């Protein structure tokens with residue numbers, strides 16, 4: 001693993017011990033240096049923690065993550081039960097009556113028993129339709145949801161992930177880029193280095209870190225270009241997004257969370273951003289990102305997929321299995337007004353995948369038994385490439401659709 005955030009005086013482990021520091025040692029170190037309030041992040045020079053530096057495999061595991069919020073909902077009180085004036089026997093959570101309607105709270109489950117894992121060297125992508133819970137899951141993993149309301153377990157290498165440690169070893173990249181328009185790319189990253197790296201780290205080391213990062217982000221040609229804004233021409237949208245990521249990862253975090261890092265970018269810029277994330281992962285970080293509409297090419301950069309629908313997992317695994325699923329479940333794209341497509345849907349014109357919030361139980365059921373589908377009595381093979389497939393929709397009606405394997409095999 002490359003050098004991580006600079007700590008000159010981390011205690012060395014004993015000569016006989018394995019080369020990698022334990023999480024306990026990391027946490028102990030975090031406690032020891034907590035007196036320095038100059039920066040929220042600190043650089044941990046992993047290689048300095050032992051005589052024989054060896055890469056430390058990191059595994060972030062999460063199990064049964066469940067998160068629900070209380071949302072107000074209205075319902076009317078029938079006149080026969082007392083209508084507007086009925087004061088008694090209201091539900092425990094009822095609020096003030098408004099025009100014959102009561103406001104009560106109901107629980108809305110945003111994440112339902114989500115489990116999975118992410119490893120260093122890999123990108124875990126959270127996919128799903130808008131509102132499926134992608135950002136909520138990233139927030140939950142990044143400790144941005146209050147502990148009391150989130151149920152489940154998150155561990156790093158088997159140990160509970162303490163929020164103090166997480167703060168030091170992670171970075172969260174938001175969708176909005178907050179950058180100074182008149183600074184160049186290099187100045188922006190240098191500013192981030194001054195702000196985020198420890199004061200004790202020399203200027204020379206900070207400059208070296210910035211130069212290494214510029215190369216890692218593929219921004220060498222834009223290093224002297226200003227960020228720009230509406231009134232001043234500056235870097236492109238994709239470059240700007242990479243600068244923004246660079247500013248957040250200046251301390252070389254072990255865990256990197258990104259909420260829709262490709263949103264608003266054309267497919268080439270989006271691809272380059274994810275390519276940079278792949279490079280970051282390959283230097284020993286765990287990258288967890290959400291993505292709404294990945295292009296087919298971009299899917300090839302992802303190592304693990306967690307596909308959500310209405311807060312539930314409908315697919316978790318390697319993208320390698322996706323073509324198989326696509327061939328099975330490709331929705332017909334000819335003249336259908338209502339899509340009962342299972343998942344995902346590929347738009348030929350934009351060449352992007354999109355998803356629909358189908359009932360998770362239905363999708364899971366189908367994904368769990370893909371082999372059973374062609375032998376179902378309602379499925380008839382028309383010719384070697386086309387299946388006439390009928391399946392029960394959410395409303396328990398049979399829908400017939402035609403899936404041509406040949407036309408969709410190579411999107």
Ligand SMILES: Nc1ncnc2c1ncn2[C@@H]1O[C@H](COP(=O)(O)OP(=O)(O)OP(=O)(O)O)[C@@H](O)[C@H]1O
Pocket residue numbers: 069070071108110128129130131132133134135136137292
């Ligand atoms: N505080 C809240 N109260 C009620 N509902 C909420 C709250 N926060 C989020 N939600 C709902 O939870 C669902 C998941 O939201 P989330 O932002 O995680 O979705 P998403 O998959 O990231 O969507 P998008 O791709 O549009 O960003 C949405 O339906 C959203 O409206």
